[in-house]
Amino acid sequence: MTIRSRTAPEALEFFAGGGLAGLGLSGFEVTFANDIDAMKARAWRANHSGRLHEGDVWGLTAAEVPGRPTLAWASSPCQDVSLAGARAGLGARRSGAFWGFWRLMQALDAEGRGPPIVVIENVVGLLTSGGGEDFATVCRAMAEAGYRVGALEMDAALWLPQSRPRLFIVAMRGLGGATLGGPVEPFHSARVRAAHARLDDATRAAWAWWSLAAPARRNLYLADLLDADDGADWFGADQTRALLALASPLHRQRLDAAASSGERRVAAAYRRVRVEAGRKVQRLEMRFDGLAGCLRTPAGGSSRQYVIVAEGGRIRARRLTAREAARLMGLPEDYRLPGSENAGLKLMGDAVAVPVVRALSEGLLLPAALGLGRFAA
Ligand SMILES: C[S@@+](CC[C@H](N)C(=O)[O-])C[C@H]1O[C@@H](n2cnc3c(N)ncnc32)[C@H](O)[C@@H]1O
Known part of the structure; x- marks a missing residue:
């Protein structure tokens, strides 16, 4: 799917890290990115020509966000909801950054520039942290803002030789994202279905079982990506x-x-x-x-x-090695990694796998965005 850049819908990339979400958002043009971390910001700039604001998302105002975005992507920090870590949940300091992002979306809304598509990426632990209340709170906030909201659990292992299950909460407003009549594996996993069942009635009324086809069988193994x-x-x-x-x-x-x-x-x-x-x-x-x-x-x-x-x-x-880790995230060989192995591994360990974002973009987000009728295909 090739879209000329001047006609491409605009995307914002929050908690951008090394910019892997932006690289996967095929058909969209990332016009603005944000990350608080200096090493991540350097990595982003080394690999992208767009504009990145380095600083706390809580410090941003709508005036600093350009244009009329169609999509906002937020890979908000996951440490506090990680299954591997302490389950402090979204109320904790780091994951609290999500609310800094959401406050900004509301400010854009107030100017009539709220994005019709919002995607939140996180660890699957978000489905159950705080007894499921963190996930419910995020979905409720989106439903109250008029979005239809649904979640997909996508494991990078379907595309790449890395086991990496992640949660993608997709919210759309005022456009027709493709939906199904009910949950379908693999993306509407048992964990997603259980979290959906715990939502309150009003949020469940805004729920969408987004339609996304599973990819063809992976034919790539760890040994293929090693030095x-x-x-x-x-x-x-x-x-x-x-x-x-x-x-x-x-x-x-x-x-x-x-x-x-x-x-x-x-x-x-x-x-x-x-x-x-x-x-x-x-x-x-x-x-x-x-x-x-x-x-x-x-x-x-x-x-x-x-x-x-x-x-x-x-x-x-x-x-x-960090380069092998980059391949396991679906990055091309010319992706510029930081100088130190440790920084490279930190960048990759925090990131989202590019082919997973691409599949979501090409299979669901871009068709919905183009359905707006504002863009030429
Ligand atoms: C899970 S990582 C996302 C990485 C990104 N998706 C990628 O592919 O590289 C979360 C990012 O949020 C950033 N971050 C954490 N707190 C922040 C805040 N308050 N404001 C802006 N960025 C923040 C971190 O520096 C980190 O890069």
């Missing part, structure tokens, strides 16, 4: 032994079986703290299903992801 073995920064024998010593007997067995299989087998692995016999122990958990585990930001004590290759009786291990 060449030659020249990769493999651990020495002692470091490899120490890492593998953290594997549980079951995982070690699987690894040994892979090593003796005669084939090249690639695993992704994380160190995780598990409680065994009442004691906290560090474990190396490996997966051989051709997928990387969900990329996480290395800040906050999460360990980095490892690559383990078993081949010809030999086992080698190393860290996943």
Whole structure:
């Protein structure tokens, strides 16, 4: 789908990070972006020619937002609702930034420039944090502003070799986004259906089961996206032994079986703290299903992801690189990563996978936006 840029509907990208949402919003032109973090802002500018305002979303006024946006995208901070973290919910300081975004949408509304499409991206933990009240509050706010609202759980693993389930709340007003008569897998997952059932009647009356076709079967595996073995920064024998010593007997067995299989087998692995016999122990958990585990930001004590290759009786291990992480987010090779590995991994760990946004854009958002009749296709 190719849209000439002068006719493309305008999009705003909030909590923009490295701008991966904007890269996936095919057919839209990102006219304004915002992020508070200096490293993220540098990464955004290195990869986009548009305008990014660096600062707190709470500090923005409608006057600083240009044009007449058709869509506003908000990947609001997820740490407080992450399944991996403490479940403080949207009331917590970081996720509270969502309300800074929403206040701005209301200010645009007051000027008659409120976007007809709003998309919120977050971790799936938002469906249940605060006993489901956080999700209900977001949906209620949108319903009260006259939007039809619905949610899709989309796992990047349908497009890319990375397990990364994420929640996309899509709200539309005054235009005809394609809907279904009821929930359909995979995007209207059991978790989405359960959250919908907990909504109050008025919010449920504004609900839409957005229609989006599932993609063709993925034919891309973790091994396809890794750097060449030659020249990769493999651990020495002692470091490899120490890492593998953290594997549980079951995982070690699987690894040994892979090593003796005669084939090249690639695993992704994380160190995780598990409680065994009442004691906290560090474990190396490996997966051989051709997928990387969900990329996480290395800040906050999460360990980095490892690559383990078993081949010809030999086992080698190393860290996943930032460039490999970028490929796992669907970025092209010419995407400019920050200078340090750590910053690159932080950028990717926080980001949204580009092909997921593209699928949402091409399958639902852009057709709805073009249906406005204000734009040429
Ligand atoms: C989950 S990340 C989104 C990343 C982005 N979607 C991407 O693909 O790179 C959340 C972003 O919100 C930014 N952020 C957090 N609090 C903010 C605030 N109060 N105002 C503006 N940006 C904020 C963070 O710096 C971070 O980049």
